[in-house]
Amino acid sequence: MRKVQFLVCVFVLLTTLVLGGCGGGFRGDSEGASDLGETIFGPDSLM
Amino acid sequence: MRNVIWIFLFLSAQFFSSEAAFREGDYVITGFRSTSRDFPQTGIGLIKGASADTLEEIDSVPSVQPGQIILRRKLDGEYRLYKGMLDTAAFNNRSNLYYAFQIPGWARISDLIHYRIYRAPTDKPGSDEDLVFFDSERIYLRQFSRIYYFRNGNWFSLEGSASLQQGTIKVTSTPEGAQVIINGVPSGKITPCEIEGLIPGTYVLELFLPDHHFYRKLVPLFPKGTVSVSFELFSDMDTVFITGKAPHGVLILPQPPVDKRYRIDSVMVDDYKVRLLPGEHRLYWDGGALYKSIDTVITIEEGRISFFDYLFRRQYGVLRVVPDPGDAEVCIQNYNCRIGEQIIEVPTGRYSVSAFRHGFRNLKKDIIVLPDSIVNCEMSLMQIPDRDADGYIDNVDRCPDVYGLHDGCPRQKMREAIEGKRQDLIDYIRNDHFGIGFTVMGMILKIPTRKHFSNFLSTFSSGKIGGVNNYRGLTFGNMIEVMYRGLFASVELGQWTAGLHYQRPDTMELKTRNTTYLVYYDSIMEVEPVLFLPSTAISLGVHYNWSWLNLVYSIGYQWEDIIIDQIYDVGKQEFSRITFDNDWWFHQLYTELDFQAGEFFEPSVYFKFKFPFGPFKWTRWHVLQAGLQIKLFPHLHKGKKK
Numbered sequence: 001m002r003k004v005q006f007l008v009c010v011f012v013l014l015t016t017l018v019l020g021g022c023g024g025g026f027r028g029d030s031e032g033a034s035d036l037g038e039t040i041f042g043p044d045s046l047m
Numbered sequence: 048m049r050n051v052i053w054i055f056l057f058l059s060a061q062f063f064s065s066e067a068a069f070r071e072g073d074y075v076i077t078g079f080r081s082t083s084r085d086f087p088q089t090g091i092g093l094i095k096g097a098s099a100d101t102l103e104e105i106d107s108v109p110s111v112q113p114g115q116i117i118l119r120r121k122l123d124g125e126y127r128l129y130k131g132m133l134d135t136a137a138f139n140n141r142s143n144l145y146y147a148f149q150i151p152g153w154a155r156i157s158d159l160i161h162y163r164i165y166r167a168p169t170d171k172p173g174s175d176e177d178l179v180f181f182d183s184e185r186i187y188l189r190q191f192s193r194i195y196y197f198r199n200g201n202w203f204s205l206e207g208s209a210s211l212q213q214g215t216i217k218v219t220s221t222p223e224g225a226q227v228i229i230n231g232v233p234s235g236k237i238t239p240c241e242i243e244g245l246i247p248g249t250y251v252l253e254l255f256l257p258d259h260h261f262y263r264k265l266v267p268l269f270p271k272g273t274v275s276v277s278f279e280l281f282s283d284m285d286t287v288f289i290t291g292k293a294p295h296g297v298l299i300l301p302q303p304p305v306d307k308r309y310r311i312d313s314v315m316v317d318d319y320k321v322r323l324l325p326g327e328h329r330l331y332w333d334g335g336a337l338y339k340s341i342d343t344v345i346t347i348e349e350g351r352i353s354f355f356d357y358l359f360r361r362q363y364g365v366l367r368v369v370p371d372p373g374d375a376e377v378c379i380q381n382y383n384c385r386i387g388e389q390i391i392e393v394p395t396g397r398y399s400v401s402a403f404r405h406g407f408r409n410l411k412k413d414i415i416v417l418p419d420s421i422v423n424c425e426m427s428l429m430q431i432p433d434r435d436a437d438g439y440i441d442n443v444d445r446c447p448d449v450y451g452l453h454d455g456c457p458r459q460k461m462r463e464a465i466e467g468k469r470q471d472l473i474d475y476i477r478n479d480h481f482g483i484g485f486t487v488m489g490m491i492l493k494i495p496t497r498k499h500f501s502n503f504l505s506t507f508s509s510g511k512i513g514g515v516n517n518y519r520g521l522t523f524g525n526m527i528e529v530m531y532r533g534l535f536a537s538v539e540l541g542q543w544t545a546g547l548h549y550q551r552p553d554t555m556e557l558k559t560r561n562t563t564y565l566v567y568y569d570s571i572m573e574v575e576p577v578l579f580l581p582s583t584a585i586s587l588g589v590h591y592n593w594s595w596l597n598l599v600y601s602i603g604y605q606w607e608d609i610i611i612d613q614i615y616d617v618g619k620q621e622f623s624r625i626t627f628d629n630d631w632w633f634h635q636l637y638t639e640l641d642f643q644a645g646e647f648f649e650p651s652v653y654f655k656f657k658f659p660f661g662p663f664k665w666t667r668w669h670v671l672q673a674g675l676q677i678k679l680f681p682h683l684h685k686g687k688k689k
Binding site for chain 1: 542
């Protein structure tokens with residue numbers, strides 16, 4: 001099997017997993033995050 | 048007269064001191080290193096690999112077919128063997144001249160390959176040539192037309208030739224039109240034909256014609272010689288009748304693998320085509336200790352040709368090798384070298400057994416394994432008096448007896464040691480093939496570095512923990528890794544489909560500067576706060592594959608969100624979904640234990656640790672993961688196709 005075929009398989013697998021709801025983590029803080037964050041993570045949590 | 052006696056005594060002392068300095072064993076190679084790694088061809092010439100750009104490493108030389116060539120390479124005092132095909136075009140390169148040396152009559156290739164080759168007689172055994180080529184008939188060396196080897200206390204020289212003196216084989220057959228196969232490889236020619244440009248040696252010629260018996264002949268070809276070979280092919284579809292009125296039949300016998308004659312009734316026969324009277328005859332062939340003997344009765348019919356088709360079977364015995372000390376490396380001819388005692392079942396015959404260990408003199412023995420018996424071979428190694436381990440035995444450099452163990456004895460320089468390790472690393476990187484791995488199923492455990500958040504998280508995780516939540520639970524196919532030339536890269540998905548549920552009966556109040564949030568569980572009103580931890584991480588680093596163990600270090604970055612869903616905002620009087628953007632850096636230490644090294648499809652168990660560092664927004668994590676993964680190595684898949 002050639003390397004190109006492997007890379008295509010990897011791409012397809014990753015796409016499937018991402019579309020299937022796995023991964024993520026690219027969102028920013030939502031409204032109220034900095035206010036609630038101090039309560040949940042501690043007062044010195046913001047850097 | 049007195050002066051003459053003194054000169055005689057001085058010369059005698061010189062002679063005996065030089066004899067004591069080096070032994071014959073220092074001029075031979077007792078064992079070859081093998082790590083089953085291919086050697087990339089880097090313009091060595093004379094040899095070309097079966098595949099495009101690498102030479103296959105071997106650990107011994109059972110036999111060499113015409114056209115095949117063995118490269119013996121010395122690196123850091125160790126010798127390795129590589130197999131390839133002879134590239135005769137190298138003899139046309141006048142600027143980089145190769146010489147061919149006829150192997151002396153006493154030697155077989157399996158013996159001679161253990162001899163170090165020198166440009167001139169020398170008292171420095173380690174100054175032998177780094178690259179030496181061997182085939183079944185010749186030694187090849189670059190630039191030098193005369194070479195030397197040391198045997199039985201004497202130096203011997205070999206004269207080389209700068210050309211191969213190729214010959215021709217003419218093949219004819221009755222009937223014509225048969226395909227000609229040389230050494231098991233189809234030549235593409237059909238009888239009658241001439242095969243030119245063959246290097247001198249012994250060839251196995253086979254002819255294949257559909258519906259005819261397969262015939263085989265051994266043909267010796269001398270330098271610049273022409274050999275004519277004719278075959279008479281018999282049909283195996285039709286009965287062959289012998290013309291004339293002679294009341295006899297013909298028996299065709301197969302060529303035995305060893306040079307021993309058949310006996311029919313009480314007569315030894317010299318030919319493989321025998322005329323016999325009709326009736327039953329007793330056929331006997333003595334296979335000796337190597338092959339199972341034949342003792343059977345055959346029936347000959349008048350006027351017909353009978354074929355005795357037989358598959359010669361080897362006899363087996365058990366070879367047990369016990370080294371002393373017990374952790375010495377034992378190399379048995381045709382088998383891989385291993386540490387310690389070995390017990391293996393082998394075909395009968397003569398075997399060369401070597402043992403070596405650092406600090407001990409190498410030992411080599413020839414052992415004969417007899418059929419259906421156990422042969423014990425004890426390899427007691429003698430300790431080398433080289434206590435300062437500087438590569439010179441102590442009675443040569445007089446260390447440490449004269450100079451003391453560490454005062455005045457030459458030691459290996461740090462620079463040379465570093466250079467040796469650097470070469471090892473370069474070799475490893477060159478031989479590290481492309482591989483790709485997929486995790487199948489695993490477990491994840493994350494511990495936040497912020498204690499405050501850890502307490503908060505425990506209120507969500509105090510209930511049922513499990514499922515796919517990227518915190519404490521299962522993972523499925525969540526990582527893909529790629530390895531090549533010592534480098535490592537991975538992509539990891541933090542799966543979060545289940546989330547962490549708040550199912551406590553009490554209500555948690557979260558007071559902030561501006562408002563108050565309530566976290567509570569109410570199944571009737573379908574209020575079920577959930578905490579999600581989606582993430583994606585990439586990492587880049589290096590890896591080192593040592594046998595079945597793969598060690599990885601990489602540095603990576605993790606994009607992560609911490610999402611709390613369905614918490615009640617008292618100020619706004621509505622349920623909210625709060626997202627915290629929490630990205631962080633990590634060091635990753637990663638260990639893979641491979642179940643079966645050297646296969647295209649390789650399952651392995653992984654253990655992975657992430658240690659956070661650098662800037663972060665809300666919290667960092669310590670992460671532990673373990674599970675099962677599958678690795679694929681495309682270059683091994685190609686090999687299987689062949």
